[in-house]
Amino acid sequence: MSRLFLAPMEGLVDEVMRATLTEAAPYDACVTEFARVAGSALPAKFFTRIAPELHTRSRTAAGTPVKVQLLGSDPGRLAESALTLAQLAPAGIDLNFGCPAPTVNRHRGGAVLLDEPELLHRILLAVRAAVPPSMPVTAKMRLGMRDTSRALEAACALADGGAGELVVHARTKEDGYRPPAHWPWIARIAEAVSVPVIANGEVWTLDDYRRCRSESGRCDVMLGRGAVADPFLVERIRAAQAGAVVRSHDEDWSRLHPLIERFWARVLDKVEPRHAPGRLKQWLNLLRRHYAQAGLLYDAIRPLRDPAAVSNVLQQAVVLA
Incomplete structure (x- = not known):
């Protein structure tokens, strides 16, 4: 059976979405949005803010293990932050070398470091040495910045530095999120x-x-926006693997x-009321890719800004369902 993971997605998958998606389907683990390590090492309170699951044995309410992801370019500060994080007992520490955001890249974070395999190696060595041997340390990378010319070199630098696993997003930074993904790489x-x-x-x-598994030769897959657009995608994959009926x-x-x-x-418990409708619209916009009913809800809620009005629409949808 494949291991199936929920990807870290900045601005989309916080603890609210992690709780929701891991309630819907059984993931092997999930990873937080990145914790950016810049001018100084991060304190414990920062990690518990972005990963409140650290208060519950680093698991979502459904019991899914939660890794915490770090992003940065300074080996010493990353190592110091990792040590602080390790004391909070996350399910693992992941290092981000895949973020394509221009703002992040301009400040030497994410995918831009794939042009510096020597630095990747030093970062992994420093973080691995800073935390207990029992603490899993993994890394997520893309195929490169503008091309794939250093993809193998970067991957080897991460693995040789001490990454216990690599997640490979099969696109370059310049590719962004445009299809296709280059799974044979x-x-x-x-x-x-x-x-x-x-x-x-x-x-x-x-x-x-199925195509990803065939072209990549990998049994283990990390799901990103596809999992948000179809919260039962993991369930469909596991049903197909077991030879069971796949629900529509x-x-x-x-x-x-x-x-x-x-x-x-x-969402209402977490964010200010004025921000709450936007979070729901964001999810419904992805859900309507597969669910016609979600499209109808999105159309009804899209012009609304008042949380009470949004709640009324949701309640009416229950009656009509």
């Missing part, structure tokens, strides 16, 4: 390193998963709508 990287490699990028459906999206709406309501309640 993941197979090349897996042949070059001696640690497990997890495939990532452009898996939206069960058929995508229409059949799943009766389960998805209560999940949306619980997500909305969690």
Whole structure:
């Protein structure tokens, strides 16, 4: 059976979304949005703010292990931050070398470091040495900045530095999130390193998963936006692997709508009322890719700014369902 992971997605998958998606389907683990290490090492309170699951044995309410991701370019500060984080007992520490955001890259974070394999190696050595041997340390990378010319060198630098696993997003920084993902490159990287490699990028459906697995040669896959757009994608994959019946999206709406309501309640508990509707609209906008009913909800909620009005629409949808 494949291991299936929920990807870190800045501005999309916080603890609210992690709780919701891991309630919907059984992931092997998930990873937080990145904690950016810049001018100084990060304090413990920063980590518990972005990963409140650290208060509950680093697990979501559904029991899914939560790794915490660090981003930065200074080996010493990353190591110091990792040591502080390790004392909070996360399920693991992940290092981000995949973020394509221009603001992050301009400040020497994320995918820009793939042009500096020597620095990647020093970062991994420093973090690995700073934390207990029992603490998993992993890394997430892309295929490069503008091209794939240093992809193998970067992957080997990370693995040789002490990364216990690599997640490979099969696109360059310049590719952004534009399809296609270049899954055969993941197979090349897996042949070059001696640690497990997890495939990532452009898996939206069960058929995508099958093609990704075939072209990458990897059994283990990390799901990103595809998992947010279809909260039961993991369940579909596991059902297909077991030879069981794969449910249709229409059949799943009766389960998805209560999940949306619980997500909305969690959002209201977390953010200021003026920001809450935007969070729900963001998710519904992705959900309507597969669920016609989510599209109808999105159209009804899109012009609304008042949380009470949004709640009324959700309640009316329950009556109509």
